[in-house]
Amino acid sequence: MTAPELALTTRFQDAFAAAFGEEYRTADPIIRPGKFSDFQCNAAMGLAKKLGAKPRDLAQQILEKVQLDDIAETPEIAGPGFLNITLKTEWVASQAAGLHGDDRLGVGSPEKAETIVIDYSAPNVAKEMHVGHLRTTVVGDALARVLEFEGHTVVRQNHIGDWGTPFGMLIEHLLEVGEDSEEAKLLETDPNAFYQAARAKFDADTEQTDFAKRARARVATLQSGDEATLAMWTKLVGLSKQYFHRIYDMLDVTLTDEDLAGESTYNDALAGVCDDLEQAGIARVSDGALCVFPAGFTGRDDQPLPLIIRKSDGGYGYATTDFAAIRHRVGDLHADRIAYVVGSSQELHFQMVFTTAREAGWLPESVDAEHVKIGSVLGEDGKILRTRSGSSLRLMALLEEGVVKARSVIDELRPDLPEEERAKIARQIGIGSIKYADLSTAHDSDYVFDLDRMLALQGNTAPYLQYAVARIRSIQRKAADQGISAEQVEAAAPRVIDDPERTLALQLLQFAPTVAEVGAQYVPHKLAAYLFDLAQAFMSFYEKSPILKDASEDVRLGRLALAKLTERTLVAGLDLLGVQAPAQM
Numbered sequence: 001m002t003a004p005e006l007a008l009t010t011r012f013q014d015a016f017a018a019a020f021g022e023e024y025r026t027a028d029p030i031i032r033p034g035k036f037s038d039f040q041c042n043a044a045m046g047l048a049k050k051l052g053a054k055p056r057d058l059a060q061q062i063l064e065k066v067q068l069d070d071i072a073e074t075p076e077i078a079g080p081g082f083l084n085i086t087l088k089t090e091w092v093a094s095q096a097a098g099l100h101g102d103d104r105l106g107v108g109s110p111e112k113a114e115t116i117v118i119d120y121s122a123p124n125v126a127k128e129m130h131v132g133h134l135r136t137t138v139v140g141d142a143l144a145r146v147l148e149f150e151g152h153t154v155v156r157q158n159h160i161g162d163w164g165t166p167f168g169m170l171i172e173h174l175l176e177v178g179e180d181s182e183e184a185k186l187l188e189t190d191p192n193a194f195y196q197a198a199r200a201k202f203d204a205d206t207e208q209t210d211f212a213k214r215a216r217a218r219v220a221t222l223q224s225g226d227e228a229t230l231a232m233w234t235k236l237v238g239l240s241k242q243y244f245h246r247i248y249d250m251l252d253v254t255l256t257d258e259d260l261a262g263e264s265t266y267n268d269a270l271a272g273v274c275d276d277l278e279q280a281g282i283a284r285v286s287d288g289a290l291c292v293f294p295a296g297f298t299g300r301d302d303q304p305l306p307l308i309i310r311k312s313d314g315g316y317g318y319a320t321t322d323f324a325a326i327r328h329r330v331g332d333l334h335a336d337r338i339a340y341v342v343g344s345s346q347e348l349h350f351q352m353v354f355t356t357a358r359e360a361g362w363l364p365e366s367v368d369a370e371h372v373k374i375g376s377v378l379g380e381d382g383k384i385l386r387t388r389s390g391s392s393l394r395l396m397a398l399l400e401e402g403v404v405k406a407r408s409v410i411d412e413l414r415p416d417l418p419e420e421e422r423a424k425i426a427r428q429i430g431i432g433s434i435k436y437a438d439l440s441t442a443h444d445s446d447y448v449f450d451l452d453r454m455l456a457l458q459g460n461t462a463p464y465l466q467y468a469v470a471r472i473r474s475i476q477r478k479a480a481d482q483g484i485s486a487e488q489v490e491a492a493a494p495r496v497i498d499d500p501e502r503t504l505a506l507q508l509l510q511f512a513p514t515v516a517e518v519g520a521q522y523v524p525h526k527l528a529a530y531l532f533d534l535a536q537a538f539m540s541f542y543e544k545s546p547i548l549k550d551a552s553e554d555v556r557l558g559r560l561a562l563a564k565l566t567e568r569t570l571v572a573g574l575d576l577l578g579v580q581a582p583a584q585m
């Protein structure tokens with residue numbers, strides 16, 4: 001609900017209670033944006049049946065009781081019984097003034113602060129982070145920022161793939177090339193190349209090399225806890241972590257080493273998970289493997305669909321780790337909510353895991369678990385983005401290309417700025433554009449990776465929003481040159497009198513309700529859409545209403561205050577999305 005809708009709802013519910021009796025207090029006033037006024041209350045039509053009266057008469061009765069004096073003009077009855085509501089411009093102004101003096105821009109503290117575990121990013125060790133991980137990283141980080149800002153306790157969990165059969169071949173390869181070799185260094189710069197080399201050896205295995213056999217044996221030694229093998233594994237994981245952190249730094253993502261909780265951290269719990277499920281009669285052995293068959297999942301021929309938790313060779317699966325993780329998140333981390341920001345392709349996996357975990361009592365009904373499904377990044381051909389040779393694209397290479405292209409944008413806009421400053425801005429625009437393009441798309445839709453579109457100065461892009469902020473900042477600098485201090489602007493009330501001012505102010509009131517919706521529904525693209533609308537409202541205000549050219553000091557200060565509030569709201573919103581706003585553009 002919008003901010004005015006919220007205020008109007010309370011007043012109308014009071015009126016229902018007064019006009020029709022206390023039991024009508026909870027009736028929905030059905031407040032909607034109106035065609036001929038700011039809002040409409042459409043409740044009379046619905047109430048007519050229940051009360052056995054004509055909607056127009058009911059509208060009249062509501063009108064007599066509703067107390068809107070401070071918020072709106074006297075509503076007008078229209079058509080069959082609509083109540084048209086026009087907000088008082090003074091009310092909008094007073095609300096805007098409230099925001100101007102509020103660090104949190106209207107975002108209060110939550111009724112109940114929750115502990116929210118967010119499982120995101122989760123790349124796989126010794127493999128390149130591919131573009132798919134860009135989305136799980138960027139969307140998860142935005143959600144973490146939003147929920148934290150709202151006042152919840154966010155626990156970031158980076159469930160990296162750092163265990164399993166590939167480590168046998170990776171360790172054997174590392175042993176062959178040597179820890180200090182050039183090949184080993186690839187782990188920090190181009191882990192996929194390292195992985196591919198190990199894989200090639202594995203696939204080209206002959207009786208002479210016996211590589212595959214050694215790799216398999218190495219998996220067993222690793223699992224048995226052999227110290228020398230574990231040391232090699234630690235080395236591999238350590239180098240990969242450095243690689244992830246280079247990407248996280250470049251992306252300005254809040255994940256740190258503290259947030260790492262990879263698959264390997266659950267090793268000791270896996271046997272217990274299997275035993276408990278077996279003892280509870282939820283898991284049973286089928287074709288040598290221990291499986292669960294969660295209710296409601298069937299495969300071909302309507303046969304119950306198995307989720308394997310212990311393979312016939314004794315190894316544990318991906319799902320087993322997820323059960324251990326749920327027990328940890330609910331039992332030790334005390335999660336009220338868990339959000340899994342993971343590719344859409346894993347939908348079935350999570351449904352089966354959640355259903356089983358509920359059955360086992362590890363995920364009580366009081367704890368909400370949601371798979372925030374992430375769509376694919378596509379190439380211009382509409383297929384999953386890949387390099388020409390067909391391998392998955394290096395994320396680092398894409399980010400670097402984004403910064404290079406952004407550099408030409410800023411070089412053209414501001415050739416006058418010093419080299420160093422342009423380099424900094426190029427990074428903010430380049431990285432911001434890639435992140436924003438991702439965040440402005442619904443998380444479960446696919447999108448085409450198109451740097452030129454992402455970097456456009458027009459449309460719903462990061463540069464458009466960043467430019468709006470830069471515009472306001474440049475106005476502020478000019479104001480300072482004219483002797484108007486920041487303190488004066490802070491002390492002034494935002495001017496909300498003319499139409500463009502009113503439209504902009506109404507948009508500013510929407511920040512807090514938008515943040516609430518994004519946090520409750522895990523939809524960062526709604527924050528992006530809001531910021532785009534806000535920037536557009538500012539641009540049209542700015543075109544129609546001179547800020548510094550107006551002769552009267554009062555008007556100048558009032559418009560500067562409105563611009564300041566807009567700047568703070570845009571910057572705060574971009575920050576929640578993890579996008580930086582350059583000082584100038």
Ligand code: ARG
Pocket residue numbers: 119122123124159160161322325340342
């Ligand atoms: N590492 C996995 C992948 O790249 C994602 C892990 C997601 N999190 C989880 N708890 N399963 O596909």
